[in-house]
Amino acid sequence: xxxxxxADLKQTPLYDRHVTAGGRIxxxxxxALPVQYPTGIMAxxxxxxxxxxxxxxxHMGPSFLVLTNPSGDAEADHAAIAAIIEPLICGDIAxxxxxxxxxxxxxxxxxxxxxxxxxGRSPTTPGSxxxxxxxxxxxxxxxxxxxxxxxxxxxxxxxxxGLLALQGPEAVNVMASLVPEAAELGFMHYGTYEWNGVxxxxxxxxxxxxxxxxxxxxxxxxxxxxxELLADPRVQPIGLGARxxxxxxxxxxxxxxxxxxxxSPIEANLGFAVSKRxxxxxxxxxxxxxxxxxxxxxxxxRVALIVxxxxxxxxAEILDAEGKIxxxxxxxxxxxxxxxxxxxGFVPPALATPxxxxxxxxxxxxxxxxxxxxxxxxHRYFRKPA
Amino acid sequence: MTTKFTPDHEYIRVDGETGIVGITDYAQxxxxxxxxVELPAIGKVLNKGDEAAVVESVKAASEIYAxxxxxxxxxxxxxxxxxGMLNTDAENGGWIFKVRIADASEIETLLDDAGYADLTx
Numbered sequence: 001x002x003x004x005x006x007a008d009l010k011q012t013p014l015y016d017r018h019v020t021a022g023g024r025i026x027x028x029x030x031x032a033l034p035v036q037y038p039t040g041i042m043a044x045x046x047x048x049x050x051x052x053x054x055x056x057x058x059h060m061g062p063s064f065l066v067l068t069n070p071s072g073d074a075e076a077d078h079a080a081i082a083a084i085i086e087p088l089i090c091g092d093i094a095x096x097x098x099x100x101x102x103x104x105x106x107x108x109x110x111x112x113x114x115x116x117x118x119x120g121r122s123p124t125t126p127g128s129x130x131x132x133x134x135x136x137x138x139x140x141x142x143x144x145x146x147x148x149x150x151x152x153x154x155x156x157x158x159x160x161x162g163l164l165a166l167q168g169p170e171a172v173n174v175m176a177s178l179v180p181e182a183a184e185l186g187f188m189h190y191g192t193y194e195w196n197g198v199x200x201x202x203x204x205x206x207x208x209x210x211x212x213x214x215x216x217x218x219x220x221x222x223x224x225x226x227x228e229l230l231a232d233p234r235v236q237p238i239g240l241g242a243r244x245x246x247x248x249x250x251x252x253x254x255x256x257x258x259x260x261x262x263x264s265p266i267e268a269n270l271g272f273a274v275s276k277r278x279x280x281x282x283x284x285x286x287x288x289x290x291x292x293x294x295x296x297x298x299x300x301x302r303v304a305l306i307v308x309x310x311x312x313x314x315x316a317e318i319l320d321a322e323g324k325i326x327x328x329x330x331x332x333x334x335x336x337x338x339x340x341x342x343x344x345g346f347v348p349p350a351l352a353t354p355x356x357x358x359x360x361x362x363x364x365x366x367x368x369x370x371x372x373x374x375x376x377x378x379h380r381y382f383r384k385p386a
Numbered sequence: 387m388t389t390k391f392t393p394d395h396e397y398i399r400v401d402g403e404t405g406i407v408g409i410t411d412y413a414q415x416x417x418x419x420x421x422x423v424e425l426p427a428i429g430k431v432l433n434k435g436d437e438a439a440v441v442e443s444v445k446a447a448s449e450i451y452a453x454x455x456x457x458x459x460x461x462x463x464x465x466x467x468x469x470g471m472l473n474t475d476a477e478n479g480g481w482i483f484k485v486r487i488a489d490a491s492e493i494e495t496l497l498d499d500a501g502y503a504d505l506t507x
Contacts, residue, residue: 041444042419241418241445310422311442334421334444341422363424363440 012058013162013222021237029135031059034239041241045336048208048246049377052168053238054229061138062158062201062216067127068151074098077127084153085119085129088144090265090284092275099123099189101130101203104273105265106141111286111293112261113268115141116253118205123191127153130190130201132163132214134255162222167212167246169380170234175202175213178228182213186384196224204382208243209250209375211382248342249335251304251374257314258302258330258344266293267346269302269374300327303352304374305360307332307341309367312360318345319359319366326351329360337377343369390453390496393505397477398453398485400493406481407453409441412506414476417443423465423472426483430458434492439482441472454492456485 009032018025023034033056036044047053065085070077082094091104101120105113115137122128133141138159146155166174176183179193182202190203198221206212217225229235244254253259253268264286265273271294278284282291305312311334318327332343343360351358356371389399395413398405414420422442432438432452439450461483465471472480487493497505 035445036418040419042421045444245444310424310440311447313447334442336419336444 010059012056013219014056014058014226017223017226018056018237023237023239026240028240029059031135033059034237035241036239037237039236041239041245042336044236044238044242045245047236048168048210048238048242049337050169052166052170052174052212052232052235053208053242054226054235055165055167055238055243056163056226057165057214058159058161058163058222059135060159060163061133061135061141062161062163063131063133063142063145064122064156064158065129065131065145065149065153066125066156067153070127072126074126078121081127081129081153084149085131085145086278086284088148088285089117089119090274090278090290091119092277093119093121093129095275095277096121099191101188101190101205102275103188105259105270106133106144107265107285108261109285111264111289113255113259113263113265114144114261116255116259116270116273117141118203120190120203123189130203136256158216161219162217162225164215164217164222164225164229165206165208165212166215166229166235167206167208167210167238169211171210171212172382174229174232174234177232185213187211187381196221200225207250207252208246209252209377209379209381210246211380242336244331245333245336248331248333248344249337249375249377250379251344251376253302253344254331263346264290264293266290266298267300267302298349300346301349301352302330303327303345303347303358303371304376305329305332305343305345305358305369306338306372306376307343307360307367307369309341310362311341312343312362312367312369316343317361318347318369319361320351321357321359323359323366325361326358335376342376344374347371388493390493390498391502391505392451392453392496394451396450396453398493398496399481400487403487404459405454405456405485405487405493407438407450407483407485408481409450409472409476410502410506411476414473414480417441417448419444420469420472423469423482425461425463425465426458428458428461432456432458432485442469450482452485453496454485455488457488458483459486460484
């Protein structure tokens with residue numbers, strides 16, 4: 001139960017709120033953040049699935065990439081800014097509509113994931129992208145993006161702001177009373193709104209599998225926004241512990257665990273993030289490997305497991321039915337919604353097929369596990385009727 | 387009956403030649419929601435300090451060490467189906483195992499109430 005020294009940790013604008021609310025503060029990605037509040041991970045997890053959970057994700061890396069000399073032609077300016085970021089990633093950014101965003105991956109030359117990130121096309125400013133990267137990787141990511149931009153575009157980091165995630169079935173109703181126009185957003189769309197005299201960037205997105213929103217505010221207004229959201233009885237603050245169990249149940253990979261520089265999007269079961277236009281052009285980093293893997297030349301694949309007995313944590317070996325080691329768990333734990341242990345890991349593709357009987361080794365003992373379809377808990381993203 | 391404590395937050399309630407072992411209320415509070423308990427095998431002979439059981443919260447696994455040497459004579463199998471008992475009643479209904487104490491002098495090396503209270507201040 002030793003706690004690392006908090007001396008070198010950065011604080012988000014909401015740090016004092018977490019302490020006052022009884023949050024148990026832990027080091028995370030270089031920041032001091034609450035792993036849980038007094039009600040505990042289980043209750044916080046369930047609250048998010050049933051009501052609306054509020055998360056401080058200010059440690060992450062929101063930024064704006066803006067064309068230095070826009071022409072004034074909206075489509076040409078978007079094409080120009082997309083052409084700057086696309087050589088680093090596998091997603092189709094040129095094809096985004098204003099206000100639309102996409103989950104994609106920053107890739108190295110061998111097709112491994114440098115990071116997973118969100119890229120959105122500004123709903124209002126031609127030649128401007130919203131880019132949100134992970135906390136632990138943001139300095140490296142931003143350096144790569146800035147280098148690719150050269151003098152053609154400027155990267156404005158917004159990671160001194162407040163980034164709040166409001167997640168759960170009641171999130172839309174809470175948003176309707178805070179910023180009603182934002183409650184009308186479709187999944188994976190964002191807009192910029194005025195709230196209390198400041199501009200707030202709000203997206204309909206999140207990483208819990210629930211419907212929800214992410215709100216970027218200037219740092220000095222983060223506490224006011226946090227307080228206003230928590231004044232709604234449907235909203236409770238949620239720590240990193242439940243954030244992790246929610247994303248695991250949603251079957252979503254976590255960078256640094258299920259994704260790293262050796263893992264390709266195909267191996268990670270993120271083939272959807274390699275956009276069709278980019279596949280046809282084969283113009284992204286590591287395209288030869290990734291396209292070959294897509295054609296079946298794959299040595300390992302991310303698998304979702306339901307585990308009987310004790311949770312199989314990161315690093316636990318995955319065994320086949322005969323007990324031979326075939327892979328490793330990259331994240332695992334207890335699923336509060338299911339009352340069972342679940343895990344993600346990598347195994348040979350033939351053994352990743354749902355229904356395959358496998359085993360995991362926990363403290364030297366083999367326990368039964370089964371490959372299943374992810375997500376473990378169905379996603380409830382809001383899809384606008386066409 | 388006397389209750390003694392380890393610096394690792396186990397307690398042992400001594401009743402003659404046997405002791406009931408569990409984790410303290412302070413420990414369960416620190417661990418958070420407990421979702422799985424791995425009990426020792428009955429008949430297992432433990433040396434003081436050996437890993438005797440594992441308590442898992444949503445986030446992590448924590449080893450429970452034998453406060454004294456001895457043989458496991460009974461386990462709280464209720465914890466298999468209701469691990470949350472450790473959160474709600476750690477120092478009574480959430481006991482983990484009973485041990486036949488091999489060397490009574492080891493008890494004297496453990497913390498008393500006041501010593502443990504100092505530790506968790």
